[in-house]
Amino acid sequence: MRVALFLTCFNDTMFPDTGRAVVTVLERLGHTVDFPLEQTCCGQMHYNTGYRPEAVPLVDRFARTFDGYDAVVTPSASCAGMIRDQHPVLARDHGSAALQRQVAEVVPRVHEFTEFLVDVLDVTDVGARFPHRVAYHPTCHSLRGLRLGDRPHRLLRAVKDIELVDLPTADACCGFGGTFAVKNAETSSAMLADKTRGVLDSGAEVLCAADNSCLMHIGGGLSRKDSTVRTMHLAEILAQDEGAGR
Amino acid sequence: MSTPGDRGVVWLGSPSFPDAAREALKDTQLRANLARATSTIRDKRLAVASELDDWEELRTSAAAIKRRTARHLDHYLVQLEESVTAAGGTVHWASDAAEANRIVTDLVRATGEREVVKIKSMATQEIGLNEHLADAGITAYETDLAELIVQLGDDRPSHILVPAIHKNRTEIRDLFAAEMGHWGEPAPDGLGDEPAELAEAARRHLRQKFLTAKVAVSGANFAVADSGTVVVVESEGNGRMCLTLPQTLITVMGIEKVVPTWSDLEVFLQLLPRSSTGERMNPYTSTWTGTTDGDGPSAFHLVLLDNGRTDTLADTVGRQALACIRCSACLNVCPVFERTGGHAYGSVYPGPIGAVLTPQLVGVENAASLPFASTLCGACYDACPVKIDIPEVLAHLRAEVVEAERADRRAPTPEALAMKAAATVLDSPALLGAAQKAASLGGRALARRGRIGRLPGPLRGWSDTRDTPVPPAESFRTWWRKNRSQNEGER
Numbered sequence: 001m002r003v004a005l006f007l008t009c010f011n012d013t014m015f016p017d018t019g020r021a022v023v024t025v026l027e028r029l030g031h032t033v034d035f036p037l038e039q040t041c042c043g044q045m046h047y048n049t050g051y052r053p054e055a056v057p058l059v060d061r062f063a064r065t066f067d068g069y070d071a072v073v074t075p076s077a078s079c080a081g082m083i084r085d086q087h088p089v090l091a092r093d094h095g096s097a098a099l100q101r102q103v104a105e106v107v108p109r110v111h112e113f114t115e116f117l118v119d120v121l122d123v124t125d126v127g128a129r130f131p132h133r134v135a136y137h138p139t140c141h142s143l144r145g146l147r148l149g150d151r152p153h154r155l156l157r158a159v160k161d162i163e164l165v166d167l168p169t170a171d172a173c174c175g176f177g178g179t180f181a182v183k184n185a186e187t188s189s190a191m192l193a194d195k196t197r198g199v200l201d202s203g204a205e206v207l208c209a210a211d212n213s214c215l216m217h218i219g220g221g222l223s224r225k226d227s228t229v230r231t232m233h234l235a236e237i238l239a240q241d242e243g244a245g246r
Numbered sequence: 247m248s249t250p251g252d253r254g255v256v257w258l259g260s261p262s263f264p265d266a267a268r269e270a271l272k273d274t275q276l277r278a279n280l281a282r283a284t285s286t287i288r289d290k291r292l293a294v295a296s297e298l299d300d301w302e303e304l305r306t307s308a309a310a311i312k313r314r315t316a317r318h319l320d321h322y323l324v325q326l327e328e329s330v331t332a333a334g335g336t337v338h339w340a341s342d343a344a345e346a347n348r349i350v351t352d353l354v355r356a357t358g359e360r361e362v363v364k365i366k367s368m369a370t371q372e373i374g375l376n377e378h379l380a381d382a383g384i385t386a387y388e389t390d391l392a393e394l395i396v397q398l399g400d401d402r403p404s405h406i407l408v409p410a411i412h413k414n415r416t417e418i419r420d421l422f423a424a425e426m427g428h429w430g431e432p433a434p435d436g437l438g439d440e441p442a443e444l445a446e447a448a449r450r451h452l453r454q455k456f457l458t459a460k461v462a463v464s465g466a467n468f469a470v471a472d473s474g475t476v477v478v479v480e481s482e483g484n485g486r487m488c489l490t491l492p493q494t495l496i497t498v499m500g501i502e503k504v505v506p507t508w509s510d511l512e513v514f515l516q517l518l519p520r521s522s523t524g525e526r527m528n529p530y531t532s533t534w535t536g537t538t539d540g541d542g543p544s545a546f547h548l549v550l551l552d553n554g555r556t557d558t559l560a561d562t563v564g565r566q567a568l569a570c571i572r573c574s575a576c577l578n579v580c581p582v583f584e585r586t587g588g589h590a591y592g593s594v595y596p597g598p599i600g601a602v603l604t605p606q607l608v609g610v611e612n613a614a615s616l617p618f619a620s621t622l623c624g625a626c627y628d629a630c631p632v633k634i635d636i637p638e639v640l641a642h643l644r645a646e647v648v649e650a651e652r653a654d655r656r657a658p659t660p661e662a663l664a665m666k667a668a669a670t671v672l673d674s675p676a677l678l679g680a681a682q683k684a685a686s687l688g689g690r691a692l693a694r695r696g697r698i699g700r701l702p703g704p705l706r707g708w709s710d711t712r713d714t715p716v717p718p719a720e721s722f723r724t725w726w727r728k729n730r731s732q733n734e735g736e737r
């Protein structure tokens with residue numbers, strides 16, 4: 001199986017550890033991962049902010065870059081949702097039959113990281129060990145967009161020595177919403193305040209999720225409160241191996 | 247052709263959503279009231295919805311019925327007109343708020359009455375009917391408890407179903423004590439703030455109106471095309487008083503409220519109470535078909551209101567918003583509404599449905615901030631009993647706002663310039679690589695103790711409550727090129 005990593009522009013720039021973690025986990029499971037360097041961005045920011053024509057070249061680039069792979073794995077639920085739900089719409093509205101064909105080719109082979117592990121590889125125990133108290137935040141795109149369901153929990157439950165704790169009102173949006181956090185910063189902050197309170201009440205040492213963007217937002221709120229709770233992408237927990245003592 | 251200016255819906259002079267929300271967020275009492283009220287109703291709704299094993303099928307049927315009806319709206323409206331006329335009613339067509347107000351005012355004038363009693367109705371809120379009647383010297387008395395509170399307080403509704411959700415008991419007691427006397431029967435001396443006492447004061451105040459009013463004005467939840475039956479769904483019974491006691495009944499109804507048959511109605515009567523009040527069955531469901539000698543009003547007028555709805559229907563994505571049955575479930579689950587309350591939306595339709603309906607009714611350029619008043623979290627879509635994909639419509643309307651700005655301005659907005667620049671960078675791995683290096687250097691320069699604190703300019707609001715992580719020294723692609731590029735060669 002030819003597996004490509006679509007890391008997303010945001011993770012590529014801000015969270016390279018997440019990319020290395022995905023590679024580590026997949027290699028541990030016996031797969032070779034490619035990172036085609038022509039990849040950039042799925043166009044989510046442009047699409048969600050109303051700049052559709054600007055997103056079309058990115059849709060085109062995505063389809064070209066990942067053409068021919070058996071699977072494209074991405075550690076971002078929101079980017080996976082963007083590709084699955086919106087790339088076909090943008091291609092259709094753009095009116096190019098070639099683009100529509102290319103997009104229709106690639107989209108079914110795009111998997112969010114936990115979907116890929118659980119559904120495609122049929123694995124829940126990836127051989128990780130992480131002796132810490134961890135809460136999982138189901139981001140809106142994981143929960144209501146992709147409907148990841150309990151896939152992340154099943155993966156986390158199989159991690160050795162992990163202590164999973166419940167996050168109060170877990171399914172409430174953290175208030176990030178991309179440019180929403182800039183355009184409606186105060187409303188976003190009010191939602192964030194409730195989310196960080198839930199994180200602190202949970203007693204977790206680490207908060208994880210399937211989207212670094214929401215984690216950056218929540219982590220930024222926790223950091224401003226001088227909290228010691230760390231935020232980590234789920235993949236980074238799954239990448240910790242048996243020898244990990246930290 | 248009506249222009250958006252003739253349509254009402256929005257409160258003129260309202261600030262944009264972010265500005266109004268900023269003010270509303272300062273009211274911690276309001277936030278506490280809203281959080282309590284919405285979380286109670288959320289839990290009730292979830293409990294009663296999960297009782298039905300065919301809930302999802304009901305939602306799917308409701309969406310299908312609404313879609314089909316909208317596709318043949320012309321047919322069903324004419325059929326409705328024929329049935330209502332045959333049953334002794336009179337149908338009027340209003341293309342916009344101004345025309346609807348004129349029709350209703352003339353109808354009331356023709357009766358010679360100066361007072362009307364009103365049943366809670368979104369359509370009459372939308373067109374600003376009470377204000378127009380007042381200008382014509384006609385007083386409209388709201389008889390729904392929450393609408394009464396809003397009217398006595400010279401206030402604005404902040405929720406579709408619970409218009410006074412922003413007021414607590416003590417505020418309501420004070421309002422009743424101070425204002426009821428100006429409108430009719432005063433509140434009893436020494437009125438307390440127990441719900442039963444408040445309800446009793448309202449009952450006495452309203453009873454006098456019910457017994458004297460000759461004209462009633464209502465909205466409609468549904469109208470059945472093949473029988474001409476109009477339906478009002480309410481909880482207090484005050485609506486039924488208005489529908490039965492007066493001699494003349496005038497109903498103002500949006501054209502999207504028509505359903506083809508009674509069996510279609512059945513689907514909605516299961517979905518609506520569970521979604522809106524969290525009840526299994528609605529307490530007072532009134533249905534009437536034209537007029538009946540010796541029973542109820544002897545004159546019935548149905549005003550069919552367009553007011554931007556056919557424009558909305560013309561939009562293949564946006565038209566889903568016309569399926570709305572005004573249950574308010576989307577408001578109750580919305581994390582934004584829960585924090586800001588309804589007034590921040592500047593429209594009679596607040597919350598998620600308001601954010602998609604208002605811009606369509608009045609034109610996106612007149613409500614440009616509303617499609618952005620959402621994180622696109624999707625809670626509204628999951629809750630909506632008629633499966634309106636509100637996030638999809640929001641994203642669609644955002645694009646319309648941006649396109650309208652592009653068409654409107656000689657110089658692009660700073661945001662448009664930034665988005666264009668970002669699009670250029672993101673469509674080139676080389677430029678992206680260079681931008682990553684710049685971000686890393688810049689981020690490091692700004693960092694203090696391993697994090698980036700407050701930032702100037704457009705990121706000020708963001709950085710008021712959040713630190714930003716310092717970008718890493720090396721992007722993933724740089725690392726990959728250094729360490730793994732042999733994989734790349736294998737391709």
Ligand code: SF4
Pocket residue numbers: 521569570571572573574575576577599626629630631632633634
């Ligand atoms: S959009 Fe859906 S959930 Fe919201 S009020 Fe209308 S019917 Fe109810």
